[in-house]
Amino acid sequence: MISTLGHFVLFLALGMSLYAAGAAVYGARAGREDWLASSRNAVLVNLCLVTLALFLLEYALITSDFSIRYVANNSTRGSLTRYKVAGLWGSLEGSILLWAWLQSLFSALVVARYNDRHQAVMPYVQAVLQGICAFFLLVMTFAANPFAPSFPVPSDGRGLNPLLEVTDMLVHPLLLYLGYVGFSVPFAFAMAALITGRLSDEWLKNTRRWTIVAWLFLTGGIFYGGWWSYRTLGWGGYWAWDPVENASFMPWLTGTAFIHSVMIQERKRMLKVWNLVLITLTFSLVIFGTFLTRSGILGSVHAFAEGPVGMVFLGFLALVLLFSLGLIAYRADRLKGHGELDSVISRESAFLLNNVVLIGICFTVFLGTIFPLLTEAIRGTKISVGMPYFNRVSVPLGMALLLLMGIGPLISWGRASLNNLRRNFLKPVVTAAAATALLWALGVRSTEALLAFFCSFFVVGTIALEFWTATRARASTTGEGFLQAFAALLLRSRRRYGGLIVHLGVVIAIIGIAVSSIYKVEHEVTLKPGERVEIGPYTVQFNDLQAGERPTHILVWANLTVLKGNTPLTELHPGQRFYPNQQSPFASVDARYHWNQDLYTILSTFERDGSSATIKVLINPMMAWIWIGGGVILLGVLVAVLPERHLAMLTARAKAQPA
Amino acid sequence: MTWKKLLIPLASVPLILLLAYGFRTDPKAIPSPLVQKSAPDFRLKAFDGGEVSLADLKGKPLVLNFWASWCYPACYEEAPLLEATWKRFKDQGLMMVGVDIQDKEANAREFLQRFGFTFPNAPDPGSKVSIDYGVYGVPETYFIDRLGRIAYKHVGALTPALMEAQVQSLLRGK
Numbered sequence: 001m002i003s004t005l006g007h008f009v010l011f012l013a014l015g016m017s018l019y020a021a022g023a024a025v026y027g028a029r030a031g032r033e034d035w036l037a038s039s040r041n042a043v044l045v046n047l048c049l050v051t052l053a054l055f056l057l058e059y060a061l062i063t064s065d066f067s068i069r070y071v072a073n074n075s076t077r078g079s080l081t082r083y084k085v086a087g088l089w090g091s092l093e094g095s096i097l098l099w100a101w102l103q104s105l106f107s108a109l110v111v112a113r114y115n116d117r118h119q120a121v122m123p124y125v126q127a128v129l130q131g132i133c134a135f136f137l138l139v140m141t142f143a144a145n146p147f148a149p150s151f152p153v154p155s156d157g158r159g160l161n162p163l164l165e166v167t168d169m170l171v172h173p174l175l176l177y178l179g180y181v182g183f184s185v186p187f188a189f190a191m192a193a194l195i196t197g198r199l200s201d202e203w204l205k206n207t208r209r210w211t212i213v214a215w216l217f218l219t220g221g222i223f224y225g226g227w228w229s230y231r232t233l234g235w236g237g238y239w240a241w242d243p244v245e246n247a248s249f250m251p252w253l254t255g256t257a258f259i260h261s262v263m264i265q266e267r268k269r270m271l272k273v274w275n276l277v278l279i280t281l282t283f284s285l286v287i288f289g290t291f292l293t294r295s296g297i298l299g300s301v302h303a304f305a306e307g308p309v310g311m312v313f314l315g316f317l318a319l320v321l322l323f324s325l326g327l328i329a330y331r332a333d334r335l336k337g338h339g340e341l342d343s344v345i346s347r348e349s350a351f352l353l354n355n356v357v358l359i360g361i362c363f364t365v366f367l368g369t370i371f372p373l374l375t376e377a378i379r380g381t382k383i384s385v386g387m388p389y390f391n392r393v394s395v396p397l398g399m400a401l402l403l404l405m406g407i408g409p410l411i412s413w414g415r416a417s418l419n420n421l422r423r424n425f426l427k428p429v430v431t432a433a434a435a436t437a438l439l440w441a442l443g444v445r446s447t448e449a450l451l452a453f454f455c456s457f458f459v460v461g462t463i464a465l466e467f468w469t470a471t472r473a474r475a476s477t478t479g480e481g482f483l484q485a486f487a488a489l490l491l492r493s494r495r496r497y498g499g500l501i502v503h504l505g506v507v508i509a510i511i512g513i514a515v516s517s518i519y520k521v522e523h524e525v526t527l528k529p530g531e532r533v534e535i536g537p538y539t540v541q542f543n544d545l546q547a548g549e550r551p552t553h554i555l556v557w558a559n560l561t562v563l564k565g566n567t568p569l570t571e572l573h574p575g576q577r578f579y580p581n582q583q584s585p586f587a588s589v590d591a592r593y594h595w596n597q598d599l600y601t602i603l604s605t606f607e608r609d610g611s612s613a614t615i616k617v618l619i620n621p622m623m624a625w626i627w628i629g630g631g632v633i634l635l636g637v638l639v640a641v642l643p644e645r646h647l648a649m650l651t652a653r654a655k656a657q658p659a
Numbered sequence: 660m661t662w663k664k665l666l667i668p669l670a671s672v673p674l675i676l677l678l679a680y681g682f683r684t685d686p687k688a689i690p691s692p693l694v695q696k697s698a699p700d701f702r703l704k705a706f707d708g709g710e711v712s713l714a715d716l717k718g719k720p721l722v723l724n725f726w727a728s729w730c731y732p733a734c735y736e737e738a739p740l741l742e743a744t745w746k747r748f749k750d751q752g753l754m755m756v757g758v759d760i761q762d763k764e765a766n767a768r769e770f771l772q773r774f775g776f777t778f779p780n781a782p783d784p785g786s787k788v789s790i791d792y793g794v795y796g797v798p799e800t801y802f803i804d805r806l807g808r809i810a811y812k813h814v815g816a817l818t819p820a821l822m823e824a825q826v827q828s829l830l831r832g833k
């Protein structure tokens with residue numbers, strides 16, 4: 001029943017989005033407002049239909065209706081309801097339904113928001129967004145039907161991979177999807193600008209907030225994914241340069257470049273083509289990433305099952321690239337920039353360099369990701385590149401980026417005078433050099449670490465100096481108190497100061513990444529009950545092994561006592577989870593998370609009689625800084641995008657209650 | 660639009676072709692330079708205490724399988740097929756040797772017991788043999804002819820059809 005109904009609803013939704021796209025284009029060409037209105041209605045009906053389909057599948061998942069193959073493959077009767085719900089994005093078909101729904105939702109939001117504005121471009125924006133939505137619906141109706149029936153109907157389903165039955169599964173994929181889908185909005189506006197020939201900055205202004213919000217979700221998704229992997233996967237790492245991780249990182253890089261380069265276009269009327277290319281690249285990389293995960297052409301831990309879907313995605317990727325680059329070529333004559341670089345020592349050139357570095361990293365990652373394919377096509381042999389390649393290339397480029405992050409926001413537009421340079425950079429450089437020298441004196445000898453610290457201190461120095469001088473200037477002219485002046489400053493130019501806070505977050509995260517990877521200590525020992533091992537400042541004592549039944553699995557864990565000196569610090573219980581349907585156990589790591597140092601323990605193996613256990617102990621210094629950095633980035637973006645009136649309300653309230 | 664402008668969208672064509680080419684390849688197929696070369700010798704102490712070596716097996720066709728107890732599901736999938744093939748062809752002179760790599764002995768013995776392997780299996784201390792053979796991951800299977808040359812290498816779980824074809828061709832060869 002649900003099977004037929006669901007598939008039928010998807011067909012209707014597909015018809016509706018094709019109609020919406022067609023009616024929008026026809027209405028705009030023929031100047032028929034009635035067709036445009038009809039198209040807008042179709043967008044809303046489409047949202048209702050896709051929502052219905054989503055509810056049908058969720059209903060089937062929650063009620064364990066195993067007559068639907070997708071449900072049988074991705075949930076079990078015994079699962080908690082929240083993991084039954086999460087089954088929606090646990091596998092290929094459902095995740096495409098979720099994607100289609102978000103696409104439809106964003107499309108409707110855009111229509112609702114710009115109902116009466118930007119009438120020249122809106123029909124085309126709508127057409128592009130509905131076109132993308134139609135693609136996902138097409139995939140589901142013809143290649144990956146989430147409502148396909150199962151025969152014979154099994155008595156119980158197979159369930160999600162146990163690794164996915166954690167609360168993180170409710171957050172990480174959703175953040176990424178929101179980011180991916182979010183970038184379709186600026187892409188649609190860019191395409192509409194190209195189609196209509198309205199190539200001024202209008203499309204940038206309209207999409208600034210959409211872009212930053214999409215960037216925020218994507219950043220959040222990437223950080224959250226790292227955090228998840230660190231806490232649960234039991235290898236002590238957070239990033240492995242896996243093709244699918246790269247697939248989320250590449251659009252992030254181009255998206256970040258885009259956010260920066262639009263500022264040059266707004267200010268100097270330069271880089272028009274470049275910005276269009278960047279947003280096209282970003283959206284294409286999103287589709288490319290989806291293609292990678294779903295086609296099975298590269299081996300990956302994240303890969304979905306192989307299927308006919310790969311070809312369909314490749315076709316769509318080809319269409320997107322040819323269509324958008326074709327449009328850019330078509331309008332090339334009218335896209336000549338007006339400005340020119342006045343000087344190499346200027347903000348625009350710092351931004352330009354930042355773009356070059358970001359695209360350089362993106363290209364490196366791209367090359368590394370498809371390298372096995374490339375060598376096989378050219379030389380017939382398959383060569384994979386791993387961590388060392390990515391790290392070697394991205395570390396120096398990352399440093400360059402860090403340095404530019406300090407320079408870009410403070411150097412003056414046009415041509416920086418010596419005076420400007422001295423005023424903004426002398427103190428940060430001197431402070432950073434002094435702090436780095438101090439670290440050297442304290443015994444830090446790794447060149448990489450010293451370099452990373454110098455760059456980080458420099459950026460923090462520039463940001464602090466900027467906040468300090470601006471706040472002081474405001475306080476002295478308005479007579480406000482220092483804190484009040486600071487708050488007012490944040491509110492007055494939220495984009496600038498929000499951006500600086502984001503930079504601060506990036507620096508904090510980079511310090512965490514650098515220190516934790518350079519100064520990581522790892523130790524694996526086999527201990528008998530009562531034996532101890534010393535690692536760093538800690539002593540870890542293995543007390544005994546225990547086992548217990550949990551609702552879905554059997555857990556075996558080691559009881560460890562951690563001591564610092566002779567005082568007990570904490571108890572840790574790393575274990576292994578044994579699931580009935582899975583042959584190999586899953587690690588259940590335990591760690592003492594601390595702001596400056598994580599003590600991380602993994603139970604590698606154990607003797608069944610409890611006579612010994614092999615335990616891996618890691619000390620990850622400053623790991624928490626990565627996640628704190630992520631939080632600061634979130635804060636900065638919120639400062640930059642929160643609507644004016646909300647902040648005004650907040651400050652009004654603060655003023656009403658004087659301290 | 661002049662031809663120069665066409666270059667912009669056309670720039671994406673090579674990439675699309677490369678990705679399309681990806682469908683014709685199998686990410687698991689890793690070509691081995693050892694195919695058609697003589698197989699590296701090995702001498703291992705088997706789980707049952709005996710010794711297995713390539714030199715002693717010369718003149719007999721050999722199926723050399725690399726596995727591990729942690730390799731789920733592929734090794735678990737192909738294990739019954741290995742044992743069945745061994746039972747079926749051992750009287751025709753086929754030899755089969757299993758090499759267990761990077762494993763814990765207890766787990767490996769459990770694996771052997773679970774599938775009731777009756778052909779010789781040996782752990783690979785220090786992964787020496789797997790390095791000699793360039794094993795990329797488990798399972799991998801090498802089909803070695805009577806002259807001690809690697810006739811074929813397969814990555815991933817074996818299928819009955821492939822096993823049948825390769826074993827028959829080994830047995831047919833001189």
